[in-house]
Amino acid sequence: MAGKTFRSMRTPLARVRGLGSAKEGVHHWWAQRLTALALVPLTLWFVVSVAGLAGMDHAAAVAWIGSPAVTVLLVLLVTATFWHAQLGVQVVIEDYVHREAVKLVALIAVKFAAVLLAIASIFAVLRLAFGG
Amino acid sequence: MSAERRPMSPHLQIYKPQLTSVLSISHRITGVGLAAGTLLLTWWLLAAASGPEAFATVQGFLGSWIGYLILFGFSYALMYHLCNGVRHLFWDAGRGFELPTVYKSGWAVVFGAAALTVIAWAIAFASA
Numbered sequence: 001m002a003g004k005t006f007r008s009m010r011t012p013l014a015r016v017r018g019l020g021s022a023k024e025g026v027h028h029w030w031a032q033r034l035t036a037l038a039l040v041p042l043t044l045w046f047v048v049s050v051a052g053l054a055g056m057d058h059a060a061a062v063a064w065i066g067s068p069a070v071t072v073l074l075v076l077l078v079t080a081t082f083w084h085a086q087l088g089v090q091v092v093i094e095d096y097v098h099r100e101a102v103k104l105v106a107l108i109a110v111k112f113a114a115v116l117l118a119i120a121s122i123f124a125v126l127r128l129a130f131g132g
Numbered sequence: 133m134s135a136e137r138r139p140m141s142p143h144l145q146i147y148k149p150q151l152t153s154v155l156s157i158s159h160r161i162t163g164v165g166l167a168a169g170t171l172l173l174t175w176w177l178l179a180a181a182s183g184p185e186a187f188a189t190v191q192g193f194l195g196s197w198i199g200y201l202i203l204f205g206f207s208y209a210l211m212y213h214l215c216n217g218v219r220h221l222f223w224d225a226g227r228g229f230e231l232p233t234v235y236k237s238g239w240a241v242v243f244g245a246a247a248l249t250v251i252a253w254a255i256a257f258a259s260a
Contacts, residue, residue: 032190033224036217043214047207047252054256055195058184065180085167092164117174122175124181 016094026086035084042077062128072128086114151238159216162209169206207252211246 008015053064064070089110097103147153176194179186193199219237222228228237 033221036221040214040218043210047210048255051252051255052259054200055191055260057191058180058187061180061187063203074177076248081170085163085170089161089167092160092191117170121174123179129180 001028014132028090032084032087035080038080039084042073043079045073046077057081065125065132066128068129071125074125075122078125082114082118082121086110151235155216155238155241159213159220162213165209166206166213169202172202174208186200204249204253209247211248211252212241215241215245215248225258 001071020068049070053060056064065074090107093103093106093110158160176190179190194203219228219241221238
């Protein structure tokens with residue numbers, strides 16, 4: 001610190017804390033685990049429900065998707081699914097695609113596709129819920 | 133010695149596949165497959181919101197032999213990824229790392245996923 005004006009009372013360690021990877025590094029990992037945890041009951045509920053409605057006609061599907069509890073659970077399922085999926089596919093791309101340009105394009109495509117599909121799915125569920 | 137002639141350490145394909153490594157790569161493969169399979173979920177929901185005709189098209193496709201094949205693969209991949217995901221969550225909590233436990237939980241995932249898949253299809257056939 002010689003020759004430099006250093007007015008703060010904070011130590012250099014305190015100043016760097018929260019910068020670099022320590023700030024965001026764990027976020028991806030944590031989000032992947034949280035969505036995984038949420039998806040365990042949501043997925044089991046969805047599979048059992050859809051299996052129980054196997055071969056349903058349109059009226060039955062509309063009635064099921066549009067009932068309040070199912071609407072909420074479906075929106076949660078869709079949100080957690082696409083969030084979790086794009087985090088996972090991101091890691092796979094980062095591990096196996098080594099050409100920077102291809103990697104970047106693939107990552108952007110996956111993120112955009114996940115948002116597009118998630119919003120389309122949620123829109124469909126809400127449209128049925130609100131009787132569009 | 134030229135760069136190409138240097139001795140190399142054995143690469144992946146030289147090792148005998150083990151339960152642990154097979155389950156590990158299967159988790160990734162099913163994950164990517166399931167991510168692609170979300171297209172089916174979105175198609176199904178959008179069709180339901182579009183009307184009876186669009187919905188009948190999806191249901192007709194899912195009821196065909198190729199539809200059944202896809203749904204069967206989808207269901208086992210989903211149950212496998214779910215069970216092995218729970219196994220990973222235990223590891224994240226620092227539990228189950230002893231080698232015998234790793235093998236036990238590995239087989240539990242294989243058979244647990246199979247059992248859950250059979251249960252789901254039993255419900256489906258009983259309801260249809």
